[in-house]
Amino acid sequence: MSTPRRERLLDTAEQLFYREGFHATGIDLIQAQSGVAKTTLYKHFKSKDELILAVLERSSSRVKAGLEARTDQLQGQGVARILTLFEELYTLCEEPDFNGCLFNNAAAEFMYSNPAVRALAAEHMAWMQTFLARLLKEEGFEPEYAQMLLPLYEGLLTVARVQEARQAIEYSLNSIRRLLQT
């Protein structure tokens, strides 16, 4: 069984796209850093745009599966089940190459120049919102709160890029508790 070059390419590309941005990351760098030949890269992905889409699709699937798994085991825990998503931000923001939300970064760079990327980011956000709404409903809260919890979640990821965010996360947790208490 051969080393999975396709996965290695996706790993390297994702890391570079996330850290440095999409336009700023050249194919040559992905090629060199992954150790996979350029010919092989273009055999797996027809173009840079296709590689970008593949990276986003794989990342979206992984994030979704992770969120489902992490909340499945907290059924019936009430507000704690929702808060666990926001608590995860504590560690997320302190990772070495943290740079906000990959899908928002992608949407910002390709808003008007690549509808497929924009659509994929939109789909991911929509999934996040319905996921939040489902959790809320299952724990006995109004699912419409997802309409403000999603922006708050994304905004924390965004603000944490340029600020120490521990306090912001803490105050957001408190605010959510206050809002959801009946």
Next chain:
Amino acid sequence: MSTPRRERLLDTAEQLFYREGFHATGIDLIQAQSGVAKTTLYKHFKSKDELILAVLERSSSRVKAGLEARTDQLQGQGVARILTLFEELYTLCEEPDFNGCLFNNAAAEFMYSNPAVRALAAEHMAWMQTFLARLLKEEGFEPEYAQMLLPLYEGLLTVARVQEARQAIEYSLNSIRRLLQT
């Protein structure tokens, strides 16, 4: 008195940087679209990086002045004075070239490659937060709520890029009202 080319350059650059992104916007396009000669561009700004910084600085000043002006005339109106900032998002999100928050877009693209840009975005966010805290305090609320209102504000700008955001804004307004009522 000559036409203010410097301003024309900054106007064009800001529009393109905001709509298409920083790396995706070439100097040649700014030059062509502004109608100012390339030589003149490089006489006013030593490099593209310097132009980017100038655009961000001018935009930051304008945004700050706008926010101050719009809230000055609402002193003593209580929660309405804070909500007016979020209500403005209704129109902001529907502008033709809307693409989220310029400073977050800049921070995303230059997080690890241009510390000056990152610092400028950080300064802008910090100002927004102390501004919100000041409004809260002046209207008799806990200023610490700014710690979650800033992420919520930025998150709405961010989510609105890929979704119809009217409902999200509306639910956020309601949530803020609920949170701040004593």
Next chain:
DNA sequence: CAAGGGGTGTACAGATCTGTTTCTTTTTGA
């Protein structure tokens, strides 16, 4: 009217980027 500063237009240098071509080497599976 002469001089010089600001602006224009164009061409160009040099780097970099995406994607291709060509040829060789390695791996794999029947």
Next chain:
DNA sequence: TCAAAAAGAAACAGATCTGTACACCCCTTG
């Protein structure tokens, strides 16, 4: 064992990008 498939290496085409050089044109001001 051997042919086919996959991967590698490296050069290259063509586009594009930042930044510079150069020659020219006003238009003010002394």
